[in-house]
Amino acid sequence: MPDAQPVAPNLDDYDDACRRFTWAQARTALRGLPDGGLNMAYEAVGRHAAGARATQVALRFLRRDGTVHDLTYAALAVEIARFAGVLTSLGVSPGSAVFVLADRVPELYIAALGTLWHGGVFAPLFSAFGPEPIASRLTLGEGRVLVTTPAYYRAKVQPMRAALPSLTQVLLIGDAAEIAALPDTKDLRALLAAAPTDTAVASTTADTLALLHFTSGTTGRPKGAMHVHGAVVAHAATGRLVLDLHDDDVFWCTADPGWVTGTSYGIVAPLVCGVTSIIDEGDFDAARWYQVLETQRVTVWYTSPTAIRMLIRAGTALPKARDLRALRFVASVGEPLNADAVVWGVDAFGQPIHDNWWQTETGGIMIANYRAMAVRPGSMGRPLPGIEAAIVHRVASGGVAVETAPGVQGELALRAGWPSMFRGYLHDEARYAACFADGWYLTGDHARRDADGYFWFVGRADDVIKSSGHLIGPFEVESALLAHPAVAEAAVIGVPDPMAGELVKAFVVLKPGETASDAMANTLRGFARTRLGAAVAPKTIAFVAGIPKTRSGKILRRLLKARELGLPEGDLSTLEGPSQ
Numbered sequence: 001m002p003d004a005q006p007v008a009p010n011l012d013d014y015d016d017a018c019r020r021f022t023w024a025q026a027r028t029a030l031r032g033l034p035d036g037g038l039n040m041a042y043e044a045v046g047r048h049a050a051g052a053r054a055t056q057v058a059l060r061f062l063r064r065d066g067t068v069h070d071l072t073y074a075a076l077a078v079e080i081a082r083f084a085g086v087l088t089s090l091g092v093s094p095g096s097a098v099f100v101l102a103d104r105v106p107e108l109y110i111a112a113l114g115t116l117w118h119g120g121v122f123a124p125l126f127s128a129f130g131p132e133p134i135a136s137r138l139t140l141g142e143g144r145v146l147v148t149t150p151a152y153y154r155a156k157v158q159p160m161r162a163a164l165p166s167l168t169q170v171l172l173i174g175d176a177a178e179i180a181a182l183p184d185t186k187d188l189r190a191l192l193a194a195a196p197t198d199t200a201v202a203s204t205t206a207d208t209l210a211l212l213h214f215t216s217g218t219t220g221r222p223k224g225a226m227h228v229h230g231a232v233v234a235h236a237a238t239g240r241l242v243l244d245l246h247d248d249d250v251f252w253c254t255a256d257p258g259w260v261t262g263t264s265y266g267i268v269a270p271l272v273c274g275v276t277s278i279i280d281e282g283d284f285d286a287a288r289w290y291q292v293l294e295t296q297r298v299t300v301w302y303t304s305p306t307a308i309r310m311l312i313r314a315g316t317a318l319p320k321a322r323d324l325r326a327l328r329f330v331a332s333v334g335e336p337l338n339a340d341a342v343v344w345g346v347d348a349f350g351q352p353i354h355d356n357w358w359q360t361e362t363g364g365i366m367i368a369n370y371r372a373m374a375v376r377p378g379s380m381g382r383p384l385p386g387i388e389a390a391i392v393h394r395v396a397s398g399g400v401a402v403e404t405a406p407g408v409q410g411e412l413a414l415r416a417g418w419p420s421m422f423r424g425y426l427h428d429e430a431r432y433a434a435c436f437a438d439g440w441y442l443t444g445d446h447a448r449r450d451a452d453g454y455f456w457f458v459g460r461a462d463d464v465i466k467s468s469g470h471l472i473g474p475f476e477v478e479s480a481l482l483a484h485p486a487v488a489e490a491a492v493i494g495v496p497d498p499m500a501g502e503l504v505k506a507f508v509v510l511k512p513g514e515t516a517s518d519a520m521a522n523t524l525r526g527f528a529r530t531r532l533g534a535a536v537a538p539k540t541i542a543f544v545a546g547i548p549k550t551r552s553g554k555i556l557r558r559l560l561k562a563r564e565l566g567l568p569e570g571d572l573s574t575l576e577g578p579s580q
C-alpha cells in the first residue's frame, strides 16, 4: 500500500466549495496583464519565469532515445518569446492561426505557447492524422502557419500544398540539410536561434481567441471549436480543484496535444498551476509507463480509459514491482471508465481512479470525482463548483425541459457562461446556435443523475465514434471511402471493443462489376489508411447490397448499429424503400 501523502486536498468539502465558489474569485488567482488584459501564455509561463519559479522545471521531456530534456520556466519563457519573435519577423499578424503537426517534442510546446504569447490562435493537429483530415482542417481554419517535421510535411502536407493557398509559412523542426531540400519551407530551429528573446506579450483580453480545436460531428466537415484566453481561469481552477495540483507536484498527462485534453491539461493547466509536467515522447508501453511513474516520482497522473484497460491487461505484477508511493492522485477522462477499472486502481495504486467528464466544447473539466469525495465507480462524478449541470429533454418549441426526477435519462446540459466555454464553431454560426437552448449548452451526451447529484454517462446522442479516446466523424471516413473508384456507397459506425471502447466499421456497397472479397476489403482499408491515417481509418469493412437511409437520403447509422449489435431496430417509419 503506498504511503499516504501529507498533502491536504485543495477541495476538501465539495458542498461548501460549491456554495463559496465564484468565477470572479477564481480569476483573482491569476496575475493578468498590466493593462488589465489576460494572456494564457503569460499566466502559464511568463509570470512564473519572472517570479519564484524561474528555475523550476516546467516541462520535462522523456525523449525516445532515453535521454531527458528539461525546460525551466525561465528557459521556456525565452523560447516562447523567440517563437513570437519569429512570427513577427515573418509578418504573421496577431489573430492568425498557427497549426502544429508534430509528436510531443519541445518545439510543439514552444510553438503553442509562443503563438499565444504573440496573440495568435494555436490549432493542434493530431500527428496520426493522414493527409485528408489535415488538409480539411487547414482549409477550414485558413491556416497561415504550419509547424511540422520534414517527414510529416513530405508524407502528409506536401501532396496537398497546392490546394492550401492560405498556408504561406511552413516551419520545419529537424535536420537543416533535409529542410533546405524542401522548397517553400523554413528551418524553425534556425529561426528560433536568430530571434530576439525579449518579444513582449501581446495585449490580449479574456475574450481574445486563443485556441482552435477541431472536433467531429456526425455530418459534414469537422467543427472548429473556438476558445479564448479567458479559458485559462477554468484551466487554473480545475487544475487545483479536480486534479488537486499543489506547488511541488510532478504531473503527467498522457493525452496527446493533438486533442483538447493534451492542450488544456497537457500544456496549459499544469503550467498555470506552476508544477513540473512530464512529457513522454514515446508510445504506450505498460512496463515503461510504470517505470516513468516510479523514476519521475509522478504525484498526479491524468490518463485515459483506453490506456487503463491496456494496463489492466498487462497485469498488476508490473505496478506492484515498482515504488509508486509518490503517486497520490490518478484521474481519467475521454470515455466511460468502467467500474472495474476504478476498483482496479485500488489494487494497483492503492487508490481508485477518479473519472471526470468534459469535451472539446467545454474547454475544461466540468464533472468530476474529487479527491476528497467518495468515488462512485462507474460515475463521472459531480459538477465542478461554479458549473450548473442538469439532465434535460428537448421540447417541440425548441427549448428544453429540465428533468427533476433522479435516475431519468436525458441529455446532459450545462448552464452557459463558464470561462472556458467555446465561443463558436469557426464559420458555422448556425451549428453553434443549435447547441444552446433556454440558456443551457446541450452537450450531445445522454446521461442520468442519481439522487445524490452524481452523473452517470449513458451514451452519445449522435453517431460520432469514440475510438481509443479519439472522436471520429463517420462522415469523414465515408467521404474517404467514396473517393475509391470501386465504392458506390459507404456508411460508418462504431462497434464496441473491449480495449478501444469502439472500433470503426464501414459498410460498403460496391459499384456494379466490382467483387466483394477479402482482397477488396484490404485494398479499401489501405486506401482509407493512406488518406485518413491509421487512427481514423476503418478497422473492418463489410460489403452490403444497400445502406439503410431515410426518405430524405440520410444514412441511418443507428439502424446499422442496432442490426450489428442485435438490438431492437426502433422506429423504421422514415426508412427509404429500396435499401432496406
Ligand code: AMP
Pocket (backbone or CB within 6 Å): 215, 259, 260, 261, 332, 333, 334, 335, 336, 337, 355, 356, 357, 358, 359, 360, 361, 380, 443, 444, 445, 457, 459, 460, 466, 469, 470, 471
Ligand atoms: P472530445 O470532445 O474529443 O474531448 O470528446 C468528448 C466526448 O467524449 C464527450 O462528449 C463524451 O461523449 C466522451 N467522454 C469524455 N469524458 C467522458 C467520461 N468521463 N465518461 C464518458 N464519456 C466521456
